[in-house]
Amino acid sequence: MRMDIADLRLFLAIAEAGSITAGAAQANLALGSASERLRTIEADAGTALLNRHPRGVSLTEAGATLAHHARMILQQQAQLRGELQAFAHGARGTLHLYANTAALTNYLPARLAPWLAERPRLHVELLERTSPEVVRAIRAGQAEAGIISDAVDAAGLQQHVVAEDPLVMLLPAEHRFASLRSVAFTEVAGETFVALADGNALQTYIEDQARDIGRRLDVRIRMKTFEGVCIMVGHGIGVGIVPRTVARQHRRSTHPVAVPLADAWAQRRLCACFAEWTQLSPAMRSLLHHLGVPPQKKA
Template sequence: MRLDLADLRLFLCIVDAGSITRGAAAANLALASASERLRNIEADAGTPLLERRHRGVATTEAGEALAHHARLILRQQALLKGELRDFAAGNRGTLHLYANTAALTEFLPRRLAPWLARRPRLRVELRERTSAEIVKSIEGGLVEAGIVSNAVESGGLHLQPVAKDHLSLIVPAGHRLATGGAVRFGDVLGEPFVGLAPGNALQEHIEEHARAAGRVLAMRIRMKTFEGVCEMVSHGIGVGILPATAASRLRRRHAYHAIALTDGWARRSLCLCYRKWSGLSPTMRSLFQHLGALPRPGEGSRAR
């Protein structure tokens, strides 16, 4: 059979109305056109589908079967259209987002949760990478966007600041620096350090700056979480470096002092990073607007 969706809709309109005339009106077709299409449907089926009666029409057994399957097909089409609209609106599918450590641990959780809660059919795959790795991935077309530090060299990519991301040195309560002011990273390179686990994007970033200064951090222990680093530092194991927001939040539970780092790379902002606003998927644009993208995000600032 060569029935299309318009044929199925017309047939159901006639069946539901119990009349070819009223069915044609419900389908917004002229009576002559509807009658011609109905004859073609029956000819294509090879069997009568309707019994013509004095006061209208009734379905034959074959007509009942066609009506049943027509309803199933049109219902599936409506579901398909709804799903495609969800994809187009960014409410369904899988969103892949790369972010640095500070974004994943401090910035995203409370901001992402309400946005994602309104999209129960959407999945988000988060990947932790250093800012430099994220920029390379976007430039290479491997990912569409990410969240990075503005300290990274972004080339031709757009960066839009959405939050402060300063780093703080944390030291035990009795440490020689505990009562002082801000310090340079270079002034603490000789200290024993409590670091984050290998592969952590923030820790790699910190160690890169140590190597750039010609030093290797004296690592006493590595912990998987900011909480673990704070626990170790509070017991005098060494010093650590965390996002200032995490250092401030966790001071309620641990005895240490947080000290600002004066280095430019440590006084940074978290930025939405992408090549071109119009090139982002509807889902990513929706998320970035929720996270604080500017009204004209295609003209976002670039890193200096």
């Protein structure tokens, strides 16, 4: 059979109107064109589909069968179009977003939740990496975009600040540096540390900074969560380094003192990072726009 979607729409319009004239009008066709098309449909079907009456038409048994399947086909077409549009507008599929520890634990949950709630068929996979690893993944084409610290060299990629979240030194209340307005990492690198777990992206970043100044941190205990670090420091087990937002969240319950780190690498701003806006998927463009990245046009 050679009937197309337009043929099915015309046939349904005629069947529902009970009139070739009225059906042609609904289909925005001239009566002559509609009549000719109807003859072609019946010839293609190999049987009469309509009973002609002086004041209209009615369906034959074959015509009723065609009308039934035509409705199903048109409904499926509408559903298909809607589902494809959902992919095109970033409302369906799976989005992979790379991010450093601070972004994953403090920034993204509150920002991502309302956006994702509006897209019930979209899945998001969050991948924790250090900021340098995120940059390398984007440059290698393994990642579309990521959330990184602006302290990392991302030359050749686009960066847009989405939040400020500097690192602070977390100290027991009685620590000799607790009253300072800021402290340099070199002054505290020899202290006993409460650290995050091995493999944690932020902890790796901190220990890289220690190696850069020729030091190795004396880690007394490693915790899986920021809250665990805050509790340990509050009880005088050691010192720690956490994002400022974390220190503020837990200061009342764990009682550590947060002193700003004076080092440039600790003055972090979180940035959305990507190669080319036009190469991002619709879902990623939608998310980044939600996070505050302005849409960009082709050059």
